[in-house]
Amino acid sequence: MVFRARRGTLTALSAALALAAAVFLFGGCSGSGKAVVGGGAVEKPQSPEGAAAEEGDPPAPAPVGVPAFDPGCETVIKTGNTGRREVALTIDDGWNRDDRILDLLQSYGIRCTVFVVGGRGVAEANPGWVARMDRMGFEVCTHTYDHYKLTDHPYDYVVEDIRKGQEVIAAVTGKTYPYMRPSGGSYNDTVIRACRDCSCYLVLWSNSLGDTDAGTTAERGASAVLSNLKNGDIILCHFGGHHTYETLKRVIPEALARGFRFVTLTELLAP
Ligand SMILES: [Zn+2]
Numbered sequence: 001m002v003f004r005a006r007r008g009t010l011t012a013l014s015a016a017l018a019l020a021a022a023v024f025l026f027g028g029c030s031g032s033g034k035a036v037v038g039g040g041a042v043e044k045p046q047s048p049e050g051a052a053a054e055e056g057d058p059p060a061p062a063p064v065g066v067p068a069f070d071p072g073c074e075t076v077i078k079t080g081n082t083g084r085r086e087v088a089l090t091i092d093d094g095w096n097r098d099d100r101i102l103d104l105l106q107s108y109g110i111r112c113t114v115f116v117v118g119g120r121g122v123a124e125a126n127p128g129w130v131a132r133m134d135r136m137g138f139e140v141c142t143h144t145y146d147h148y149k150l151t152d153h154p155y156d157y158v159v160e161d162i163r164k165g166q167e168v169i170a171a172v173t174g175k176t177y178p179y180m181r182p183s184g185g186s187y188n189d190t191v192i193r194a195c196r197d198c199s200c201y202l203v204l205w206s207n208s209l210g211d212t213d214a215g216t217t218a219e220r221g222a223s224a225v226l227s228n229l230k231n232g233d234i235i236l237c238h239f240g241g242h243h244t245y246e247t248l249k250r251v252i253p254e255a256l257a258r259g260f261r262f263v264t265l266t267e268l269l270a271p
Pocket of ligand 1 (some may be wrong): 096183
Protein backbone atom coordinates (compact mmCIF):
# COMPACT_ATOMS: atom_id res chain seq x y z
CA MET A 1 0.00 0.00 0.00
CA VAL A 2 2.69 2.41 1.03
CA PHE A 3 4.72 1.52 -2.04
CA ARG A 4 1.71 2.07 -4.27
CA ALA A 5 0.92 5.40 -2.75
CA ARG A 6 4.51 6.56 -3.22
CA ARG A 7 4.53 5.37 -6.82
CA GLY A 8 1.37 7.31 -7.45
CA THR A 9 2.93 10.45 -6.04
CA LEU A 10 6.06 10.00 -8.11
CA THR A 11 4.04 9.44 -11.25
CA ALA A 12 2.06 12.59 -10.62
CA LEU A 13 5.27 14.51 -9.97
CA SER A 14 6.84 13.21 -13.19
CA ALA A 15 3.76 14.19 -15.15
CA ALA A 16 3.83 17.68 -13.64
CA LEU A 17 7.52 18.08 -14.48
CA ALA A 18 6.96 16.85 -18.03
CA LEU A 19 4.10 19.30 -18.47
CA ALA A 20 6.17 22.16 -17.08
CA ALA A 21 9.02 21.28 -19.43
CA ALA A 22 6.67 21.10 -22.40
CA VAL A 23 5.14 24.49 -21.61
CA PHE A 24 8.59 25.98 -21.15
CA LEU A 25 10.19 24.47 -24.21
CA PHE A 26 7.51 25.20 -26.75
CA GLY A 27 6.16 28.51 -25.68
CA GLY A 28 6.48 31.81 -27.46
CA CYS A 29 9.13 33.95 -29.10
CA SER A 30 11.72 34.12 -26.43
CA GLY A 31 14.70 32.13 -27.46
CA SER A 32 13.37 29.06 -25.77
CA GLY A 33 12.48 26.85 -28.69
CA LYS A 34 12.80 23.13 -29.05
CA ALA A 35 15.23 21.44 -26.75
CA VAL A 36 17.90 19.05 -27.91
CA VAL A 37 18.96 18.33 -24.35
CA GLY A 38 16.22 18.28 -21.81
CA GLY A 39 14.97 17.59 -18.34
CA GLY A 40 13.16 19.36 -15.55
CA ALA A 41 15.15 21.91 -13.61
CA VAL A 42 16.04 20.82 -10.11
CA GLU A 43 16.53 23.89 -8.01
CA LYS A 44 18.80 24.28 -5.04
CA PRO A 45 17.43 27.01 -2.82
CA GLN A 46 19.09 30.37 -3.28
CA SER A 47 19.37 31.58 0.24
CA PRO A 48 21.43 34.40 1.69
CA GLU A 49 22.74 31.95 4.27
CA GLY A 50 23.89 30.03 1.24
CA ALA A 51 26.10 27.67 3.22
CA ALA A 52 29.78 27.51 2.61
CA ALA A 53 30.97 26.30 -0.76
CA GLU A 54 30.82 22.56 -0.93
CA GLU A 55 33.92 20.53 -1.54
CA GLY A 56 34.25 19.80 -5.23
CA ASP A 57 31.39 20.31 -7.61
CA PRO A 58 27.76 20.20 -6.53
CA PRO A 59 25.44 17.50 -7.75
CA ALA A 60 24.82 18.71 -11.29
CA PRO A 61 21.57 20.64 -11.49
CA ALA A 62 19.50 19.28 -14.35
CA PRO A 63 19.73 21.59 -17.33
CA VAL A 64 16.47 22.98 -18.64
CA GLY A 65 17.61 22.21 -22.16
CA VAL A 66 19.51 23.81 -24.98
CA PRO A 67 16.98 25.87 -26.89
CA ALA A 68 16.91 26.22 -30.65
CA PHE A 69 17.32 29.53 -32.44
CA ASP A 70 14.01 30.83 -33.77
CA PRO A 71 14.60 33.09 -36.80
CA GLY A 72 11.10 34.49 -36.32
CA CYS A 73 12.17 36.13 -33.06
CA GLU A 74 14.07 39.34 -32.48
CA THR A 75 17.81 38.58 -32.89
CA VAL A 76 19.14 41.23 -30.50
CA ILE A 77 18.30 40.53 -26.86
CA LYS A 78 18.80 43.16 -24.17
CA THR A 79 16.41 42.01 -21.47
CA GLY A 80 14.36 38.99 -20.45
CA ASN A 81 10.83 38.34 -19.31
CA THR A 82 9.80 41.19 -17.00
CA GLY A 83 6.79 39.30 -15.68
CA ARG A 84 8.75 37.37 -13.07
CA ARG A 85 11.05 38.50 -10.28
CA GLU A 86 14.08 37.01 -12.01
CA VAL A 87 17.42 38.29 -13.27
CA ALA A 88 20.24 36.58 -15.17
CA LEU A 89 23.85 37.05 -14.23
CA THR A 90 26.12 36.89 -17.29
CA ILE A 91 29.91 36.72 -17.02
CA ASP A 92 32.27 37.48 -19.90
CA ASP A 93 35.81 36.84 -21.16
CA GLY A 94 38.01 34.52 -19.07
CA TRP A 95 41.60 35.71 -19.49
CA ASN A 96 41.74 36.19 -15.78
CA ARG A 97 39.65 33.71 -13.92
CA ASP A 98 38.82 34.55 -10.33
CA ASP A 99 37.69 31.12 -9.11
CA ARG A 100 36.18 32.75 -6.03
CA ILE A 101 33.36 33.88 -8.34
CA LEU A 102 32.45 30.29 -9.26
CA ASP A 103 32.80 29.20 -5.63
CA LEU A 104 30.48 32.02 -4.54
CA LEU A 105 27.83 31.16 -7.14
CA GLN A 106 28.13 27.49 -6.22
CA SER A 107 27.56 28.26 -2.56
CA TYR A 108 24.25 29.92 -3.47
CA GLY A 109 23.27 27.27 -6.02
CA ILE A 110 23.12 30.00 -8.67
CA ARG A 111 23.38 28.99 -12.31
CA CYS A 112 24.26 31.61 -14.84
CA THR A 113 25.12 32.16 -18.47
CA VAL A 114 28.73 32.82 -19.38
CA PHE A 115 30.24 34.19 -22.58
CA VAL A 116 33.78 32.91 -22.88
CA VAL A 117 36.44 33.77 -25.42
CA GLY A 118 37.33 30.68 -27.47
CA GLY A 119 40.98 31.37 -28.30
CA ARG A 120 43.66 33.67 -26.98
CA GLY A 121 44.50 31.38 -24.08
CA VAL A 122 40.96 31.20 -22.70
CA ALA A 123 38.43 28.38 -23.34
CA GLU A 124 40.55 26.31 -25.70
CA ALA A 125 43.46 26.39 -23.25
CA ASN A 126 41.30 25.71 -20.19
CA PRO A 127 38.89 22.87 -20.94
CA GLY A 128 38.70 21.95 -17.25
CA TRP A 129 37.38 25.41 -16.44
CA VAL A 130 34.74 25.15 -19.17
CA ALA A 131 33.81 21.66 -17.98
CA ARG A 132 33.40 22.83 -14.38
CA MET A 133 30.94 25.54 -15.40
CA ASP A 134 29.02 23.06 -17.53
CA ARG A 135 28.81 20.67 -14.56
CA MET A 136 27.54 23.53 -12.43
CA GLY A 137 24.62 23.87 -14.83
CA PHE A 138 25.88 27.08 -16.41
CA GLU A 139 25.10 27.91 -20.01
CA VAL A 140 28.56 28.21 -21.56
CA CYS A 141 28.22 30.37 -24.67
CA THR A 142 30.55 32.05 -27.11
CA HIS A 143 32.05 35.50 -26.85
CA THR A 144 33.68 34.78 -30.26
CA TYR A 145 37.01 33.04 -30.78
CA ASP A 146 39.24 36.09 -31.19
CA HIS A 147 37.36 38.74 -29.22
CA TYR A 148 37.97 41.44 -31.79
CA LYS A 149 35.51 44.24 -32.39
CA LEU A 150 33.21 42.58 -34.91
CA THR A 151 32.10 45.82 -36.55
CA ASP A 152 35.67 46.18 -37.90
CA HIS A 153 35.39 42.93 -39.86
CA PRO A 154 33.53 41.56 -42.89
CA TYR A 155 30.69 39.06 -42.79
CA ASP A 156 32.79 35.96 -43.51
CA TYR A 157 35.19 36.72 -40.68
CA VAL A 158 32.36 37.28 -38.21
CA VAL A 159 30.68 33.99 -39.10
CA GLU A 160 33.99 32.13 -38.74
CA ASP A 161 34.75 33.85 -35.42
CA ILE A 162 31.37 32.88 -33.97
CA ARG A 163 31.45 29.29 -35.27
CA LYS A 164 35.00 28.67 -34.09
CA GLY A 165 34.10 29.94 -30.64
CA GLN A 166 31.08 27.64 -30.52
CA GLU A 167 33.15 24.66 -31.61
CA VAL A 168 35.71 25.12 -28.85
CA ILE A 169 32.96 25.06 -26.24
CA ALA A 170 31.01 22.20 -27.81
CA ALA A 171 34.19 20.10 -27.89
CA VAL A 172 34.08 20.17 -24.07
CA THR A 173 30.40 20.44 -23.21
CA GLY A 174 28.76 18.82 -26.22
CA LYS A 175 26.35 21.77 -26.23
CA THR A 176 25.87 24.77 -28.48
CA TYR A 177 23.62 27.41 -26.98
CA PRO A 178 22.05 29.83 -29.47
CA TYR A 179 23.57 32.86 -27.74
CA MET A 180 26.52 35.04 -28.68
CA ARG A 181 27.81 38.20 -27.07
CA PRO A 182 30.03 40.40 -29.22
CA SER A 183 33.18 41.97 -27.81
CA GLY A 184 32.35 45.36 -26.31
CA GLY A 185 28.71 44.84 -27.24
CA SER A 186 29.55 46.20 -30.71
CA TYR A 187 27.31 45.19 -33.56
CA ASN A 188 25.86 46.35 -36.88
CA ASP A 189 23.64 44.83 -39.55
CA THR A 190 26.47 42.59 -40.76
CA VAL A 191 26.99 41.19 -37.26
CA ILE A 192 23.26 40.59 -36.86
CA ARG A 193 23.13 38.75 -40.20
CA ALA A 194 26.15 36.63 -39.24
CA CYS A 195 24.52 35.80 -35.90
CA ARG A 196 21.33 34.69 -37.58
CA ASP A 197 23.26 32.58 -40.07
CA CYS A 198 25.03 30.94 -37.10
CA SER A 199 21.62 30.37 -35.45
CA CYS A 200 22.47 32.72 -32.59
CA TYR A 201 20.79 35.49 -30.72
CA LEU A 202 22.99 38.51 -30.12
CA VAL A 203 22.89 39.03 -26.37
CA LEU A 204 23.54 42.40 -24.75
CA TRP A 205 22.59 43.49 -21.23
CA SER A 206 20.33 45.83 -19.27
CA ASN A 207 22.37 46.19 -16.08
CA SER A 208 26.08 46.08 -15.29
CA LEU A 209 28.57 45.90 -12.43
CA GLY A 210 30.73 48.41 -14.29
CA ASP A 211 33.69 46.16 -13.50
CA THR A 212 35.69 47.14 -16.60
CA ASP A 213 36.24 50.53 -14.97
CA ALA A 214 39.58 50.44 -13.17
CA GLY A 215 38.42 53.27 -10.91
CA THR A 216 35.36 51.46 -9.59
CA THR A 217 34.96 49.98 -6.12
CA ALA A 218 32.84 47.08 -4.86
CA GLU A 219 30.55 49.57 -3.11
CA ARG A 220 30.07 51.62 -6.26
CA GLY A 221 29.53 48.55 -8.46
CA ALA A 222 26.96 47.07 -6.09
CA SER A 223 25.15 50.35 -5.77
CA ALA A 224 25.04 50.76 -9.57
CA VAL A 225 23.47 47.33 -10.05
CA LEU A 226 21.10 47.40 -7.10
CA SER A 227 19.77 50.90 -7.73
CA ASN A 228 18.64 49.76 -11.20
CA LEU A 229 17.74 46.15 -10.48
CA LYS A 230 14.47 45.15 -12.10
CA ASN A 231 12.60 42.11 -13.38
CA GLY A 232 14.15 40.58 -16.48
CA ASP A 233 17.55 42.21 -16.07
CA ILE A 234 20.51 40.71 -17.88
CA ILE A 235 23.44 41.69 -15.68
CA LEU A 236 26.91 42.07 -17.20
CA CYS A 237 30.16 41.35 -15.37
CA HIS A 238 33.56 39.81 -16.13
CA PHE A 239 35.68 36.93 -14.83
CA GLY A 240 38.64 39.25 -14.61
CA GLY A 241 36.81 42.48 -13.82
CA HIS A 242 37.74 45.01 -11.18
CA HIS A 243 36.37 43.92 -7.77
CA THR A 244 33.89 41.59 -9.46
CA TYR A 245 33.93 38.98 -6.68
CA GLU A 246 33.59 41.57 -3.93
CA THR A 247 30.79 43.31 -5.81
CA LEU A 248 28.86 40.07 -6.35
CA LYS A 249 29.25 39.27 -2.66
CA ARG A 250 27.26 42.42 -1.98
CA VAL A 251 24.81 42.20 -4.86
CA ILE A 252 23.65 38.58 -4.52
CA PRO A 253 22.37 38.57 -0.90
CA GLU A 254 20.71 41.95 -1.34
CA ALA A 255 18.98 40.92 -4.58
CA LEU A 256 17.78 37.69 -2.94
CA ALA A 257 16.53 39.65 0.05
CA ARG A 258 14.48 41.76 -2.36
CA GLY A 259 12.90 38.59 -3.70
CA PHE A 260 14.82 38.20 -6.96
CA ARG A 261 15.90 34.79 -8.25
CA PHE A 262 19.05 34.35 -10.31
CA VAL A 263 18.37 32.22 -13.38
CA THR A 264 20.04 31.33 -16.66
CA LEU A 265 19.38 33.35 -19.79
CA THR A 266 17.18 30.60 -21.19
CA GLU A 267 15.07 30.62 -18.04
CA LEU A 268 14.91 34.42 -18.07
CA LEU A 269 13.68 34.44 -21.68
CA ALA A 270 11.01 31.80 -21.13
CA PRO A 271 7.48 33.13 -21.70
ZN1 LIG B 1 34.74 40.73 -23.71
